[in-house]
Amino acid sequence: MHILLRAREIPDIHKYDVYVKNGGYKAFEKALKMKPEEVIDVVKASNLRGRGGAGFPAGVKWSFIPKNEPVKYVAVNADESETGTFKDREIMETNPHQLIEGALICAWAIQATAVYIYLRGEFWDVAHELDKRIAEAYKAGYIGENIQGTGWTCNVYTHLGAGAYICGEESALLNSLEGKLGQPRVRPPFPAQKGGGLYGEATVVNNVETLTNVPWIINNGADEFKKIGTENSAGTKIFCVSGHVQKPGNYELPMGVTLRELLYDYAGGPPEGRSFKGILPSGGSGPVIRVNDTTLDAPLSYEGMEKIGTILGSASVIVMDETVDMAWAASKIIKFFKHESCGKCAPCREGTYWLDKVLDRIMAGQGSLDDIKLIETVAKNMQGVTLCALGDFAANPVIHTVKQFPEDFAKHAKSPENSKSKKPAAKQKAAAGD
Amino acid sequence: MSIHDKKYAERIAAQFAKYPTKRSAVMPLLYIAQEEYGWISPEAIQEVAELCNMDSTQVKSIAGFYTMYSEKPKGKYWLQVCTDLPCALRGADEFYEELKAYLEVEDGGTSRDGLFTVEHVMCLAACDKAPMLQCNFHFMENLDMDKMKAFIEEKRAEAKKHEE
Ligand SMILES: Cc1cc2nc3c(=O)[nH]c(=O)nc-3n(C[C@H](O)[C@H](O)[C@H](O)COP(=O)(O)O)c2cc1C
Ligand code: SF4
Ligand code: FES
Numbered sequence: 239m240h241i242l243l244r245a246r247e248i249p250d251i252h253k254y255d256v257y258v259k260n261g262g263y264k265a266f267e268k269a270l271k272m273k274p275e276e277v278i279d280v281v282k283a284s285n286l287r288g289r290g291g292a293g294f295p296a297g298v299k300w301s302f303i304p305k306n307e308p309v310k311y312v313a314v315n316a317d318e319s320e321t322g323t324f325k326d327r328e329i330m331e332t333n334p335h336q337l338i339e340g341a342l343i344c345a346w347a348i349q350a351t352a353v354y355i356y357l358r359g360e361f362w363d364v365a366h367e368l369d370k371r372i373a374e375a376y377k378a379g380y381i382g383e384n385i386q387g388t389g390w391t392c393n394v395y396t397h398l399g400a401g402a403y404i405c406g407e408e409s410a411l412l413n414s415l416e417g418k419l420g421q422p423r424v425r426p427p428f429p430a431q432k433g434g435g436l437y438g439e440a441t442v443v444n445n446v447e448t449l450t451n452v453p454w455i456i457n458n459g460a461d462e463f464k465k466i467g468t469e470n471s472a473g474t475k476i477f478c479v480s481g482h483v484q485k486p487g488n489y490e491l492p493m494g495v496t497l498r499e500l501l502y503d504y505a506g507g508p509p510e511g512r513s514f515k516g517i518l519p520s521g522g523s524g525p526v527i528r529v530n531d532t533t534l535d536a537p538l539s540y541e542g543m544e545k546i547g548t549i550l551g552s553a554s555v556i557v558m559d560e561t562v563d564m565a566w567a568a569s570k571i572i573k574f575f576k577h578e579s580c581g582k583c584a585p586c587r588e589g590t591y592w593l594d595k596v597l598d599r600i601m602a603g604q605g606s607l608d609d610i611k612l613i614e615t616v617a618k619n620m621q622g623v624t625l626c627a628l629g630d631f632a633a634n635p636v637i638h639t640v641k642q643f644p645e646d647f648a649k650h651a652k653s654p655e656n657s658k659s660k661k662p663a664a665k666q667k668a669a670a671g672d
Numbered sequence: 673m674s675i676h677d678k679k680y681a682e683r684i685a686a687q688f689a690k691y692p693t694k695r696s697a698v699m700p701l702l703y704i705a706q707e708e709y710g711w712i713s714p715e716a717i718q719e720v721a722e723l724c725n726m727d728s729t730q731v732k733s734i735a736g737f738y739t740m741y742s743e744k745p746k747g748k749y750w751l752q753v754c755t756d757l758p759c760a761l762r763g764a765d766e767f768y769e770e771l772k773a774y775l776e777v778e779d780g781g782t783s784r785d786g787l788f789t790v791e792h793v794m795c796l797a798a799c800d801k802a803p804m805l806q807c808n809f810h811f812m813e814n815l816d817m818d819k820m821k822a823f824i825e826e827k828r829a830e831a832k833k834h835e836e
Binding site for chain 2: 318319320321322323324326327358359360361362363395397398399400401402403414415416417418419420437478479480481482486487488518522554556557558562567570571574577578
């Protein structure tokens with residue numbers, strides 16, 4: 239069953255006529271006949287949680303927006319830069335009107351004056367197609383002045399980033415939209431508060447997938463939505479499966495489906511003659527898990543992933559088979575975060591630099607067992623002390639990969655005797671703390 | 673050469689119409705400037721700064737923050753190959769090595785004919801279609817070296833024809 243990837247059943251649904259023929263914009267018309275607060279109540283009751291990674295309840299976020307401010311915004315997070323994530327792109331390419339409709343319902347619910355869709359710069363082609371879809375909705379009277387005779391005016395615009403993962407972090411996204419450096423802001427105030435959002439106005443920031451669920455919820459009601467998925471994880475989720483499976487791709491399934499079902503029944507299992515070794519259920523930023531019967535039977539839900547020591551996040555499931563050296567995988571991920579650290583806080587900037595450097599040394603066979611302890615210490619010192627979550631994200635691959643797959647690190651290390659004479663560890667530690 | 677050229681007027685005006693502040697148009701205008709100059713040249717920075725009512729140092733720091741603004745001239749085709757983890761699990765590192773060898777360039781370098789600049793980049797949200805790359809902001813997916821060689825030779829032939 240597809241709420242989001244409806245093009246799997248209706249291939250031409252990206253076209254305005256086809257979308258409308260299949261019930262498109264009916265939810266928006268229905269919402270416009272409801273009071274804004276009533277719309278928020280339905281979304282709240284549905285337990286729809288944010289699909290951008292943090293899982294915050296969407297309706298609750300909308301209810302934080304002050305009622306009496308004259309200017310308010312919706313910012314759609316289409317930055318999609320997490321390693322292993324490629325779901326928002328498919329939504330925008332194959333079902334763009336449903337995203338636009340969802341964003342408009344959100345805009346009505348908070349009485350926003352404009353919607354900005356922030357796409358990562360690499361989605362150049364996607365953005366230009368989306369502009370055409372927005373123009374169609376405008377022509378049909380769903381965007382612009384006095385929408386459907388309500389007296390309410392709201393415009394929808396796209397904005398292209400230019401290659402910076404950090405701009406997916408909501409406050410960095412707002413800075414980038416304002417033409418400033420795309421670095422996170424100190425909070426509070428939060429984006430939903432006056433003073434914390436776009437141009438200082440209260441702003442809802444929601445992920446593409448989150449908002450694309452909204453028309454379905456308005457059409458079918460909160461109770462129907464809650465029937466899908468698990469108690470704490472309502473609805474479907476798009477799982478982006480990449481790496482060592484027969485059929486990588488996006489799979490939209492009810493939450494609570496097990497990893498085993500996802501990887502074997504849908505993604506076709508491991509490559510011929512091999513077996514799974516490790517999985518990153520939440521892309522590069524979440525903890526890795528070792529594949530065994532317990533983890534394979536874990537349900538893919540917020541609570542199910544927590545139980546096995548990881549997170550659901552944006553559900554970018556990176557799969558690695560027995561041929562993968564997990565130290566190599568960790569070093570790949572660290573290179574990503576070193577490149578993407580915005581440099582604003584020292585523990586993240588310096589920490590990612592040193593993790594990369596020491597991991598390179600380990601991978602080159604020049605590291606010692608002390609070096610493995612060193613990277614753990616550096617990573618732990620990054621946790622919980624940075625302005626945004628990237629610092630924690632970058633610590634995860636090291637801490638959890640070393641914990642789950644110590645043997646993959648140890649095999650690269652030179653013997654302890656060797657390392658004692660060189661003592662590189664103490665020096666690095668001091669420098670990392672700069 | 674300038675983004676003040678009439679051919680850009682409509683597009684620039686459309687960008688300014690989107691935002692309540694001029695400064696917000698800095699990113700779209702940098703893209704237009706890059707289209708005009710081929711890279712973010714000092715003239716490009718100056719022109720964008722004037723239009724957006726900003727300091728040129730501010731514009732320069734914005735251009736430097738993002739990877740898609742090119743701070744030096746590049747080949748006609750800018751090939752950004754994803755070598756991030758999911759793509760690497762499906763052969764992207766080997767693919768990139770072969771591509772560099774074929775073009776006889778290092779990471780970040782431009783081929784001798786001046787046509788191709790190659791660079792490795794992080795995840796481009798196409799991990800299920802690895803190996804993949806972005807060529808001047810358009811995705812090319814499910815690649816192998818046969819496809820790349822055909823593409824490169826086609827572009828070389830086109831360039832040669834152009835010269836004649
Ligand atoms: C470093 C970092 C990168 C992020 N990247 C994205 C992203 O690419 N897309 C996204 O939707 N959320 C991303 N987020 C989460 C956003 O900050 C924010 O929580 C989200 O857009 C809220 O929308 P949601 O509640 O609908 O998920 C990122 C967060 C951090 C800390
Ligand atoms: S944690 Fe890293 S990415 Fe986040 S604000 Fe600090 S330096 Fe920037
Ligand atoms: S890892 Fe290459 S596109 Fe995602």
